[in-house]
Amino acid sequence: MSSLTAVDWLILLLYFLFVLGIGYALKPHMKTARDFLQAGQSLPAWICGLAFLAAGLSGQEVVGMGAWGARYGLESAQLFALGAVAAMVFLALFMMPLYYGSKARSVPEFLGLRFDRKTRTLNACLFAAMTVFSSGISLYIVARVMQALHVFDGLARTFGWGPQASLLICIVLSSAIVLAYVLLGGLTAVLYNQVLQFFLLVAGLLPAVLLGLHSIGGWSGLKAAIPVSSLNWTGATGAGMNVETIALGLAAGLLLGAGYWCTDFRVIQVALAAKNLESARRAPLIAVLPKLLLPLLVVLPGLLAIALPTPRTTTVEQTIQGEIIRTTTVVRPEVEAGQGLVPAKVDPVTGKPIVSASGESPLDYDLATPNMLAHFLPTGLLGLAVAALLACLMSGVAAGAAAFNTVVTYDLYQPCIRKGADDRHSLAVARWATLAGLLLSAGVACAAVHYPLLGSNLPGALGLAFALVNAPQLATLLLGMFSRRATGHGAFAGLVAGVVAALLHHGLTLPGLTLSMGAPAGISGGWIAVLHRYPSAMAQSICAIVVAFAASLVVTTLVSSFTKPRPEPELAGLVHSLQRRGTQQKQGRTSFGR
Amino acid sequence: MNFDVRIPIGLMFTLAGLVLTLFGLETNGDAAVYTRSLGINVNLGWGLVLAVFGLTTLLLGQRGQKRLENPPPQSGSKRKARRGR
Numbered sequence: 001m002s003s004l005t006a007v008d009w010l011i012l013l014l015y016f017l018f019v020l021g022i023g024y025a026l027k028p029h030m031k032t033a034r035d036f037l038q039a040g041q042s043l044p045a046w047i048c049g050l051a052f053l054a055a056g057l058s059g060q061e062v063v064g065m066g067a068w069g070a071r072y073g074l075e076s077a078q079l080f081a082l083g084a085v086a087a088m089v090f091l092a093l094f095m096m097p098l099y100y101g102s103k104a105r106s107v108p109e110f111l112g113l114r115f116d117r118k119t120r121t122l123n124a125c126l127f128a129a130m131t132v133f134s135s136g137i138s139l140y141i142v143a144r145v146m147q148a149l150h151v152f153d154g155l156a157r158t159f160g161w162g163p164q165a166s167l168l169i170c171i172v173l174s175s176a177i178v179l180a181y182v183l184l185g186g187l188t189a190v191l192y193n194q195v196l197q198f199f200l201l202v203a204g205l206l207p208a209v210l211l212g213l214h215s216i217g218g219w220s221g222l223k224a225a226i227p228v229s230s231l232n233w234t235g236a237t238g239a240g241m242n243v244e245t246i247a248l249g250l251a252a253g254l255l256l257g258a259g260y261w262c263t264d265f266r267v268i269q270v271a272l273a274a275k276n277l278e279s280a281r282r283a284p285l286i287a288v289l290p291k292l293l294l295p296l297l298v299v300l301p302g303l304l305a306i307a308l309p310t311p312r313t314t315t316v317e318q319t320i321q322g323e324i325i326r327t328t329t330v331v332r333p334e335v336e337a338g339q340g341l342v343p344a345k346v347d348p349v350t351g352k353p354i355v356s357a358s359g360e361s362p363l364d365y366d367l368a369t370p371n372m373l374a375h376f377l378p379t380g381l382l383g384l385a386v387a388a389l390l391a392c393l394m395s396g397v398a399a400g401a402a403a404f405n406t407v408v409t410y411d412l413y414q415p416c417i418r419k420g421a422d423d424r425h426s427l428a429v430a431r432w433a434t435l436a437g438l439l440l441s442a443g444v445a446c447a448a449v450h451y452p453l454l455g456s457n458l459p460g461a462l463g464l465a466f467a468l469v470n471a472p473q474l475a476t477l478l479l480g481m482f483s484r485r486a487t488g489h490g491a492f493a494g495l496v497a498g499v500v501a502a503l504l505h506h507g508l509t510l511p512g513l514t515l516s517m518g519a520p521a522g523i524s525g526g527w528i529a530v531l532h533r534y535p536s537a538m539a540q541s542i543c544a545i546v547v548a549f550a551a552s553l554v555v556t557t558l559v560s561s562f563t564k565p566r567p568e569p570e571l572a573g574l575v576h577s578l579q580r581r582g583t584q585q586k587q588g589r590t591s592f593g594r
Numbered sequence: 595m596n597f598d599v600r601i602p603i604g605l606m607f608t609l610a611g612l613v614l615t616l617f618g619l620e621t622n623g624d625a626a627v628y629t630r631s632l633g634i635n636v637n638l639g640w641g642l643v644l645a646v647f648g649l650t651t652l653l654l655g656q657r658g659q660k661r662l663e664n665p666p667p668q669s670g671s672k673r674k675a676r677r678g679r
Contacts (some may be wrong), residue, residue, distance in 0.1 A: 007617045011610055018606040025597060047599055085602075192599045199603060203647075207640050211631055378630050380637040384610060397605045 004151055008383025015387040019195050019394070022179030025187040033426040036186035037406045038105060038273055045189070045279035047195055049286025056084065056260070056291070058396020059136075060462070061144040062389065064159050065368030067300025069295075070342050073226075077299040083253030085291055095262055098270060098481055100280045101573055105263040105272070106403075107473070108411040114480040114574045116488030117415065124411035124494050127265060128404055128470040132437055134399035136444025137458050142393035143170040143445065145370045151386055153293040167449045172459045174390060175442040178398045182405075182434050188308060190402045192397065194270070197391040204373075204381075204388025206279070211376040212304035223455035225307040234435050237578060252542040255549055259470035263477050267401040298369070302336055305341040305368040308375075339363060341371040345456075369422060397441060404437035405430045457524050465543025466508055467548040472498020475552035477526040479560070483512035486556060494556030501551035504528070505544045511537040579587060598662060600655025607648030614641025 004012070030036045068077050104110035108127060112120030146152060149167050152173075155593035156165040181189045216222050261267055261284070274280035335343045344353040345364045373385040409430040414421055421429070448458050472495045479486040479494070525540060534540040572578045618638025621627045623658055 006611065010613055014606060014610055014613070018602055022599075023603050025602075192602070195599055196603050196606070199607065203607070203640075203644055207636050208671065211634070215632055376631055378627050378637060380614050381631075381640060386613070
């Protein structure tokens with residue numbers, strides 16, 4: 001695997017230039033906090049639609065979906081795409097009129113309008129922490145991928161830094177670029193770059209998928225090369241996903257889809273930036289069709305990577321050319337122990353492939369997609385593909401930063417710290433919040449680099465973060481939007497209950513069926529006592545999400561039934577059944593404009 | 595609305611496509627470069643595709659930009675009047 005050549009760098013630099021250029025060109029338009037944080041609410045539906053789609057394609061998701069394809073097959077991924085599509089349609093039909101119509105500027109603000117201050121503040125804090133954390137993990141995962149592709153190795157070597165430096169260069173460089181363009185162009189720059197990212201992802205990954213299919217002999221060749229089971233859901237459960245039944249899997253798909261696409265402010269902010277309600281509702285619908293086709297682009301590379309023969313067969317061809325750049329003549333132990341193009345996991349301490357007690361080596365599925373790219377793309381296109389991966393990373397982190405600064409400014413600073421801050425002041429706060437959020441995220445990523453043991457377990461914690469924040473938030477939002485009876489105390493108690501339930505679940509369970517296979521108690525769970533062992537980290541996360549959602553739903557309902565609901569006129573425009581009347585009645589609930 | 599996003603996207607894809615096409619032409623027939631891509635000169639082919647895509651997007655973007663600058667009557671550029679339903 002060679003590192004990048006001059007052409008690759010030229011394309012990469014071209015991309016960096018345009019990303020920053022977009023931010024720079026938008027700078028004169030960033031006059032008010034509303035311009036900066038809400039893109040002036042002026043964007044047409046198709047931009048929001050594509051950006052909406054791209055919001056679900058951040059770095060860790062593109063890498064993760066390839067890994068998913070390699071591990072669980074294509075149809076299990078399709079199931080989750082279906083969950084996402086259902087969630088998007090639901091959002092467009094039922095939830096968007098309430099979000100957009102309430103003139104809330106963020107999801108916590110909507111909770112504040114529907115329930116009360118404490119619910120809003122709690123949700124804002126949880127969301128802000130989750131965003132920072134998951135951006136940090138995204139940075140770490142993509143930095144590892146870039147290290148595997150040797151993208152920044154040359155740069156690290158020129159400075160005479162050690163092997164870890166290439167990870168740090170990737171983290172610092174991408175956070176710095178994100179910081180620059182978010183500060184310059186605000187949410188508009190984030191959305192424009194998400195649109196750019198979407199096209200770049202297609203341009204970068206499609207050739208590798210086509211070449212991979214060509215090499216394996218088309219679709220029928222792929223089918224022949226992999227066990228039948230990886231193409232369907234039943235196989236996926238057998239192959240290690242181990243969600244007990246298909247029904248549970250479907251429910252989880254819907255829950256994950258709704259938790260992300262209907263409540264996560266990193267996604268909702270895109271639709272809220274639309275110029276009117278019509279466009280805001282159309283944005284998720286525009287994203288639906290491409291969303292159904294996307295698994296072919298991002299999941300298929302993983303599936304191909306596992307199905308293709310291990311690269312040692314191709315080394316003969318390469319040595320005839322006498323090219324010295326290539327060092328794949330020796331099959332490295334982790335490649336040997338791996339399957340197809342997916343190498344085995346390497347122990348971060350010893351540098352050797354991990355072998356479990358049963359003699360099997362767990363595979364490093366995160367490298368499935370990057371290895372596909374490196375295997376098939378010649379210099380030139382490889383640069384484009386690397387740019388596409390970096391684009392996904394950066395626009396995901398940027399969306400996180402934009403959501404973070406909005407929530408901090410509107411939901412924490414303005415109501416709790418300084419009431420009635422003027423617009424210039426708010427704009428300054430938003431800019432500082434961007435810097436703080438990105439520094440924290442980069443800090444999380446650097447910590448993961450510094451402590452390899454922490455790093456190897458961190459990605460699994462993303463599921464926990466989802467269970468802590470998105471699952472309870474989904475429960476309270478659904479009850480708030482579709483029941484007049486839900487109360488502020490109920491919602492607050494529900495959020496707390498969701499967090500407590502997710503933490504308890506995490507503290508009492510561990511992934512890995514046997515002691516030798518499983519992770520040690522600690523960051524992967526089991527820090528109270530190990531009551532239950534899940535077959536995989538995936539099963540643990542899904543159950544955590546279900547538990548947190550259920551706890552939040554039950555507690556919100558129970559507490560609401562004992563507390564006094566708000567009078568109906570106050571809820572106009574905030575609850576689905578009180579929607580029609582709401583549009584005329586509700587005026588000046590929030591500051592319109594700024 | 596600030597500027598039509600299709601302009602930077604079109605421009606970038608045109609430039610990237612041109613770079614790939616030129617590089618593809620230069621390395622055409624150089625088997626060593628294309629062993630990885632099964633002997634196909636993907637840089638040339640895909641570069642052309644990207645350049646065409648980029649140019650189309652750029653043209654569409656320029657038309658969109660003109661419309662932005664002289665908005666057709668009725669839909670004002672200030673969009674202060676948000677029509678809720």
